[in-house]
Amino acid sequence: MTEKVYVRAQYLVETPLDLEKVAGMMAGEQSSGTFVRVANETDELRERAAAGIVAVEEQESVPEPTLQSDYLLRKKVTGPYRRASVTIDYPVGNIGHNLPTLAATVAGNLYDLGEVTALKLVSIQVPQSYRALFPAPRLGVEGTRLALNVQDRPLFGTIIKPNVGMSSVQIASLVRELCEAGVDFVKDDEVCANPVHAPIAERVPAVMAQIRAHRERTGRDVMMAFNITDELDAMRRHAELVEREGGTCVMASLNWCGLSAMETLRHSTPLAIHGHRNGYGAFGRHPALGFGFDAYQALYRLTGIDHLHVHGIGGKFADAAGEVDEAARRCLQPLAHDGSRDDVVMPVFSSGQWAGTLKRTREAAGSTDFMFLAGGGILAHPLGPAAGVKSLRSAYDALCAGSDLTAFSAGRPELEAAIAMFGDIR
Template sequence: MPHDVIRLTYRVETPGDVDRVAAKIASDQSTGTFVALPGETPELKARVAARVVGIRPLPPVDAPSFGTPDGQVASDAGPFHRADVDIDFPLDAVGTDLAALMTIAIGGTYSIRQLSGIRVVDMALPPAFAKAYPGPQFGTSGSRRLTNVVGRPLIGTIVKPALGLRPAETAAMVRELVDADVDFIKDDEKLMSPAYSSLADRVRAIMPIVLDREQKTGKKVMYAFNISSSDPEQMLRDHDTVADAGGNAAVIAIQSVGFGGMNFLRKRSRLALHAHRAGWDLLTRHPGLGMSFRVYQKFWRLLGVDQFQINGIGAKYWEPDSSFVSSFGDVTTPMFSERDTALPVVCSGQWGGQAPETFERTGRTLDLMYLCGGGVVSHPGGPAAGVRAVRQAWDAAVAGVSLADYAADHPELAQSLAKFGGPSGDA
């Protein structure tokens, strides 16, 4: 691909002619509009107009992915023709601003009348974007360095219940988890700074436990405090509260804080930034609309996400296993260099039962964080036993031993198997 273009791939669906609709997307999203323009000269088009550079037909469908309230696309207008369409946008017309990229190349496409479905499925960016954005500050190698974990996944958990615990109650759970040698603990994405548990109070209650454990053992558990806010300056103040107390990580609800908030924070950050993607499902759950995670995650990696939550095998939410496996590959595939990859965070209803399949389907890699909420804190033997059970499950997976056999002399894993019952357990 030339270095002076941005290439978007759209999965187009229309009752009309795919070639004409593809040309309309390119025109409407660059120089054109609904009528010919006196200023739209051949020279101007050659310089800044988007161009269709590839069309790969897909099997047609009988029903439209979506209709319109005024019947512009009738459900009986089929067959509905489909294709993956590559369109190149000149870098000179878009620049490297991500808001401009989202507006020009993505935002307006969804409103084109002739479409009965439109989904952005891929995006290739030129090297200019690598120079314009900092990318991850820590990523996989930095997260391992901060936690001093090598040769196995980082084992993490989430403070549960998500809401309601006061700082002293949270700290008591943290102490038990830290003593169990967990690698990572995080605030739930729903816990920000409520009156009963302000961020400042949580930091004061939790960080002495983390630092005391580090002084005694040399290991510093990574605790990610949720500092998400619609106010970038408040988010930075909260960041400084965590960093100044000796913390090394923060949870960011990326969809909620937006590109600008994330960019503002990353340029000033001293913390590993752990991305929760709450709200992403709005953009992707409908298979004929929105965008794929492959596209979505590139924006956030450019902006500096170090750790990226991507659900997991047998997740408790809607996302199928194949989507998780694809997402794992997305965040670990360099855009420009190995430095811009993010640590994949396997989460959503995880416990030790999914470890063997996770290990196999992600290429037998150990470069991941395995994050369990209820799968740890709801263990019959308590959270510390939950941590040990998850670690035992991963030891079994790597050794190629069935969990049932490994549990014969590992009681914590045996208790997990008895409680959660199978890889689809809602933990």
């Protein structure tokens, strides 16, 4: 008999009902069962297709429900509301090589079940045999480094600012300035994809003319992540334009394009795909609702992206430092626990980053394999963008030397000016 292969999902579940029964109901709902046994639900079918409960580990109870359930109100069921970690194995045979169905299986109707008052999909584990069905990153960490000829240090980059409003000519001029300043990487903002004032058909050639000129003049390449977020056919056309113009990277807003579009885009282009997770807070910010980052990154890494945003430490977003640590380190681990490092993706730190947050960021990543994107830290540096980049390089030199950043800044005006302006060293 062929051994069954499973995808394993772990949840945080809240319910006033019996935890084992609720876990069984979840497993049935997301595999072969429904609320009653039906005609063709044979024992053989259940053996082959039913999901299995691996563990139910009770945690603390809470006096009030996270969410109200009319189902429970009708049945006059009240608290306490018990919480548990529930782990379920889903047969791969139910899912096949189908990413949207994987998502529908491990999440799907679970969020709407009347028996639960909170549910969070914490993690998804896939075996290597299943992971191999899906595309791997084209560049990933090592390929991105090779494309930029940068080894043994973080990649330093920035974001086009102002976010929107500039013309294609103005954006190209800024990119030229950033190339001269010494950045490794530049990206469009997530809200600048195909605006009327800088349409992508015009913006890509204008920007790439500057990057090619810099490449030819200096021998040094700069990676530009053009935001091609759009409907799928348009995204493929935009990626083809970037490739024709000599570009190496495109960016997409993962949550608004979706799993299918991202997987098809991966099959359609050899370029690096920079995965922007804007909107993730709606899915993951609440501790008892939505998706945990581990589950989220598993789904989108199966699409074959190369880079993934993890936010930043001490920046403008709500993430605790430990959450950013976990997200960055998960990106740098194989997706399958029995897999290889060929599918690791480069974590991208952004939001309020500058020279003074670099030390803590390297600690978060646990290595130098990360992108460090400083918008204001470069573009708002009081001595100009080139000085902003140099302040990051100096901060990294201080790390390598094991020196205090403030003491190291003496005689390094770019770093001194950054500390004087931003001040809050992490």
